[in-house]
Amino acid sequence: MKAAAQMTTGIxxxxxxxxxxxxxxxxxxxxxxxxxxxALSVMSPYFLTSNxxxxxxxxxxxxxxxxxxxxxxxxxxGIDLSVGSVVGLxxxxxxxxxxxxxxxxxxxxxxxxxxxxxxxxxxxxxxFGLAAFVVTLxxxxxxxxxxxxxxxxxxxxxxxxxxxxxxxxxxxxxxxNVLFLLALYLAGWGYLTYTKGGRTIYAIGSNKEAARxxxxxxxxxxxxxxxxxxxxxxxxxxxxxAQLLSADPLMGNQMELDAIAAVVIGGASLxxxxxxxxxxxxxxxxMVMIRNGLNLLGVSPFWQGSAIGTIxxxxxxxxxxxxxxxxx
Amino acid sequence: MNDxxxxxxxxxxxxxxxxxxxFGRTRALVDAHFELRAGEVHGLLGANGAxxxxxxxxxxxxxxxxxxxxxxRGQALQSLSARDALRSGIALxxxxxxxxxxxxxxxxxxxxxxxRPGRLSYARLRKVAADILIRLGxxxxxxxxxEVQRLSAAQRQLVEIAKALALDANxxxxxxxxxxxxxxxxxxxxxxxxxxxEDGRGLIFVSHRLEEVFAITDRVTIMREGRSVARxxxxxxxxxxxxxxxxxxxxxxxxxxxxxxxxxxxxxxxxLEVEKLxxxxxxxxxxxxxxxxxxxxxxxxxxxxxxxxxEAIFGLRPRSGGSIKIDGKPINPRKPSEAIRAGxxxxxxxxxxxxxxxxxxxxxxxxxxxxxVHSGFGLGYAKLQRKLNLLIAKLDLxxxxLDANxxxxxxxxxxxxxxxxWLLLEPKVLILDEPTKGVDIGxxxxxxxxxxxxxxxxxxxxxxxxxxxxxxxxxxRVVVISDGRSIANLPTNVLDExxxxxxxxxxxxxxxxxxxxxxLTAQYGGVGFWALxxxxxxxxxxxxxxxxxxxxxxxxxxxxxxAATRIPNALEQRxxxxxxxxxxxxxxxxxxxxxxxxxxxGWVGLTLPDTATLPPPETIQSQVSTLNMLD
Numbered sequence: 001m002k003a004a005a006q007m008t009t010g011i012x013x014x015x016x017x018x019x020x021x022x023x024x025x026x027x028x029x030x031x032x033x034x035x036x037x038x039a040l041s042v043m044s045p046y047f048l049t050s051n052x053x054x055x056x057x058x059x060x061x062x063x064x065x066x067x068x069x070x071x072x073x074x075x076x077x078g079i080d081l082s083v084g085s086v087v088g089l090x091x092x093x094x095x096x097x098x099x100x101x102x103x104x105x106x107x108x109x110x111x112x113x114x115x116x117x118x119x120x121x122x123x124x125x126x127x128f129g130l131a132a133f134v135v136t137l138x139x140x141x142x143x144x145x146x147x148x149x150x151x152x153x154x155x156x157x158x159x160x161x162x163x164x165x166x167x168x169x170x171x172x173x174x175x176x177n178v179l180f181l182l183a184l185y186l187a188g189w190g191y192l193t194y195t196k197g198g199r200t201i202y203a204i205g206s207n208k209e210a211a212r213x214x215x216x217x218x219x220x221x222x223x224x225x226x227x228x229x230x231x232x233x234x235x236x237x238x239x240x241x242a243q244l245l246s247a248d249p250l251m252g253n254q255m256e257l258d259a260i261a262a263v264v265i266g267g268a269s270l271x272x273x274x275x276x277x278x279x280x281x282x283x284x285x286x287m288v289m290i291r292n293g294l295n296l297l298g299v300s301p302f303w304q305g306s307a308i309g310t311i312x313x314x315x316x317x318x319x320x321x322x323x324x325x326x327x328x
Numbered sequence: 329m330n331d332x333x334x335x336x337x338x339x340x341x342x343x344x345x346x347x348x349x350x351f352g353r354t355r356a357l358v359d360a361h362f363e364l365r366a367g368e369v370h371g372l373l374g375a376n377g378a379x380x381x382x383x384x385x386x387x388x389x390x391x392x393x394x395x396x397x398x399x400x401r402g403q404a405l406q407s408l409s410a411r412d413a414l415r416s417g418i419a420l421x422x423x424x425x426x427x428x429x430x431x432x433x434x435x436x437x438x439x440x441x442x443x444r445p446g447r448l449s450y451a452r453l454r455k456v457a458a459d460i461l462i463r464l465g466x467x468x469x470x471x472x473x474x475e476v477q478r479l480s481a482a483q484r485q486l487v488e489i490a491k492a493l494a495l496d497a498n499x500x501x502x503x504x505x506x507x508x509x510x511x512x513x514x515x516x517x518x519x520x521x522x523x524x525x526e527d528g529r530g531l532i533f534v535s536h537r538l539e540e541v542f543a544i545t546d547r548v549t550i551m552r553e554g555r556s557v558a559r560x561x562x563x564x565x566x567x568x569x570x571x572x573x574x575x576x577x578x579x580x581x582x583x584x585x586x587x588x589x590x591x592x593x594x595x596x597x598x599x600l601e602v603e604k605l606x607x608x609x610x611x612x613x614x615x616x617x618x619x620x621x622x623x624x625x626x627x628x629x630x631x632x633x634x635x636x637x638x639e640a641i642f643g644l645r646p647r648s649g650g651s652i653k654i655d656g657k658p659i660n661p662r663k664p665s666e667a668i669r670a671g672x673x674x675x676x677x678x679x680x681x682x683x684x685x686x687x688x689x690x691x692x693x694x695x696x697x698x699x700x701v702h703s704g705f706g707l708g709y710a711k712l713q714r715k716l717n718l719l720i721a722k723l724d725l726x727x728x729x730l731d732a733n734x735x736x737x738x739x740x741x742x743x744x745x746x747x748x749x750w751l752l753l754e755p756k757v758l759i760l761d762e763p764t765k766g767v768d769i770g771x772x773x774x775x776x777x778x779x780x781x782x783x784x785x786x787x788x789x790x791x792x793x794x795x796x797x798x799x800x801x802x803x804x805r806v807v808v809i810s811d812g813r814s815i816a817n818l819p820t821n822v823l824d825e826x827x828x829x830x831x832x833x834x835x836x837x838x839x840x841x842x843x844x845x846x847x848l849t850a851q852y853g854g855v856g857f858w859a860l861x862x863x864x865x866x867x868x869x870x871x872x873x874x875x876x877x878x879x880x881x882x883x884x885x886x887x888x889x890x891a892a893t894r895i896p897n898a899l900e901q902r903x904x905x906x907x908x909x910x911x912x913x914x915x916x917x918x919x920x921x922x923x924x925x926x927x928x929x930g931w932v933g934l935t936l937p938d939t940a941t942l943p944p945p946e947t948i949q950s951q952v953s954t955l956n957m958l959d
Contacts, residue, residue: 194707195707196699196706196708197705199688199692199699199707200699202687203699206686210684211685211696212644213644214700214749215667215668215669215701216696216700217665
């Protein structure tokens with residue numbers, strides 16, 4: 001007994017250090033999420049009801065799906081400002097195709113368009129070496145403009161009702177869109193942690209030169225995140241349209257900011273190499289909870305931007321101060 | 329001591345006593361002491377991690393000590409900021425230069441001025457900068473308007489020094505200033521340092537390189553594990569082994585054992601064959617080959633194109649010509665992954681920027697090259713676990729810290745981990761660019777052992793190094809690269825540091841000498857050569873041949889036994905007149921060549937057929953000595 005106890009104490013410190021290193025940030029952000037949830041539940045008795053929890057999860061779907069692609073892009077040290085307008089454009093593509101073809105084909109077409117747009121951004125940044133910020137800023141403008149042109153400046157509202165099944169079908173009482181979100185995060189986490197591609201993405205973001213010199217396929221895995229980001233934007237657009245049964249060219253406006261904020265709150269470094277999909281999920285939940293809570297409290301939507309902006313900056317500031325103290 | 333001016337000149341400038349500093353759990357300094365006088369160069373030595381960099385950063389107030397005190401001219405320093413320290417005349421000329429690459433030389437020299445209020449007068453700054461460069465003896469070497477990113481490493485160092493002088497710094501700390509300099513540039517730096525010393529400034533010289541310590545320092549303080557184990561000893565009273573003993577705490581002679589003779593590999597098959605490799609503009613014409621189990625060195629000066637040769641072979645740099653063969657099969661790698669698949673591994677020079685992935689753990693850094701060749705979707709780490717464990721045990725890697733951050737390890741350990749990264753792939757060829765850069769003396773020996781063991785398993789090893797003694801002790805052959813050309817390929821047993829230095833000398837002098845030989849043969853016919861002559865061996869540095877001339881048996885870049893040449897008599901006698909060799913039916917005159925400073929530069933020879941009318945020996949002698957005057 002005594003020997004065993006000694007052994008565990010002998011091993012546990014190093015285990016703590018390892019765990020502390022890899023999970024420290026996520027754990028802290030989870031703490032923050034719990035604090036916010038607790039505060040909101042005190043302020044609004046409705047906050048912690050199961051109805052509202054499903055509400056929060058439901059509201060997390062669109063932004064959550066986009067944030068997965070954004071995490072990958074930010075991990076390689078890039079940024080994708082075009083996600084919001086890709087949501088708008090692929091939404092219009094989906095809406096128009098649904099007029100002429102079966103639902104699965106239309107969905108596939110929309111997702112392929114999203115992936116194609118990501119491919120262009122990816123090649124321009126990775127192969128031609130253009131700055132990701134500028135490339136995706138350009139794609140953002142083009143995407144939104146095309147969304148207006150294709151739609152004729154109006155929302156497409158005659159969407160087949162059957163599309164809403166992909167949202168409202170449920171399994172074990174959980175709506176399918178929430179299930180999809182959880183499955184996507186599980187897949188994303190598995191990919192980034194346990195596959196060659198995932199680790200290559202981290203290596204590229206952390207030190208591109210070293211990754212190249214070690215023989216990793218830097219070009220492919222620098223393009224892939226943009227393709228995934230574009231495709232997932234189209235998927236998010238599909239879920240949104242399925243809920244609203246309408247495709248609006250303005251859809252997804254400024255969504256890139258929420259997605260980037262969620263990833264950064266989740267602990268990713270904008271220089272690349274650092275961040276995790278679990279952190280991003282927590283980041284998404286923090287963003288959505290705050291918005292939901294402020295709505296419940298009846299805070300004017302005009303004040304919500306200020307509130308969310310403040311919380312993002314304060315969260316990062318606390319993080320930086322904690323890091324400073326531990327590194328000095 | 330009676331002379332008061334000398335007294336003043338040697339006044340104590342700075343004392344540091346009982347300095348303690350910890351970073352987290354690492355105790356960088358335990359009990360450090362240091363004393364610096366005006367007008368001296370004080371060496372601060374120690375293995376990596378001994379705390380010398382920490383101590384110099386404490387003296388320059390970049391970091392604050394946990395305990396102890398630093399007194400500079402009667403003023404306590406430990407509460408000052410780096411800016412205050414700079415203002416009171418303490419400047420750190422750092423290893424990684426702190427220059428702004430896009431600003432001009434002038435702007436960089438006066439970077440600290442930009443922080444002052446008020447308008448800058450560029451005309452005045454320009455004048456001050458010119459004065460400083462004149463004082464450094466480099467008024468022509470450094471155009472003030474050039475962007476710093478276009479300067480060589482040596483010129484950047486010069487800007488750093490000028491920057492310190494612009495602040496009128498009295499105490500200059502040189503942290504490993506010679507790491508990226510060639511021998512000539514080091515000489516120049518030492519000239520500058522001596523001038524600063526004569527001005528009565530105090531200089532701290534932080535270095536690993538013992539020869540340099542003996543060349544420039546007056547006194548040394550040696551650190552080991554955060555303590556000053558030898559305080560302010562007179563350099564003149566010390567030998568290399570004394571210093572090494574203090575640094576590593578043990579006697580240390582095994583590091584420089586003699587390598588196997590090159591001939592012992594003549595039976596092994598050639599693994600890597602590089603022919604007429606070019607990667608313009610830096611690599612022009614490089615050929616060499618490496619056999620199984622052999623360690624071949626690429627020597628030469630910094631900037632000669634050695635690293636670029638490695639990069640061209642490894643697919644990191646586009647090639648403009650030549651061929652590379654592995655096991656006789658030509659390969660054409662356009663990126664590292666293709667070179668790796670062909671069986672090449674490369675440990676790059678700059679670990680931090682070319683090898684280490686800081687956000688991945690030690691384990692994943694070890695497995696990074698594996699990840700590149702792995703063809704599956706998953707990681708394939710599990711299959712390698714046994715091989716990894718073997719390597720960890722063999723290379724003495726920290727098995728319990730595989731999940732830590734690689735940057736928290738010493739340079740030597742980082743290097744071992746990067747070497748292990750390639751060993752996991754079992755390469756046929758392993759290229760190492762400056763494998764002991766930033767590695768302390770104690771770990772160096774273990775890296776040499778590892779490289780020898782790797783070679784013994786049948787890997788063809790190529791080592792690039794600026795440290796000639798390292799090449800001589802590690803390699804069986806050295807290929808000398810000068811100005812992008814392989815100019816010699818010699819077994820190490822016929823080489824020493826002097827000869828290597830001579831062979832590596834920049835192409836300008838070689839071109840000049842070759843031109844001279846060509847003029848000579850154009851005038852008299854026959855064969856002209858420039859060679860170093862040993863007891864029984866000739867190393868031919870360059871040769872020229874008139875049409876139809878007799879073969880002397882000497883070839884540029886090769887070492888030959890005197891007896892095996894066709895002019896053994898002449899080479900034995902080395903006479904300033906024509907000595908006949910009847911077998912080859914020719915006569916040869918040999919004239920020694922000396923530099924202006926009297927350095928022996930070898931011999932110039934002219935071989936003419938014995939049927940020719942021989943010119944008077946005095947003419948040849950005077951022609952060679954005019955050449956020497958031009959030097």
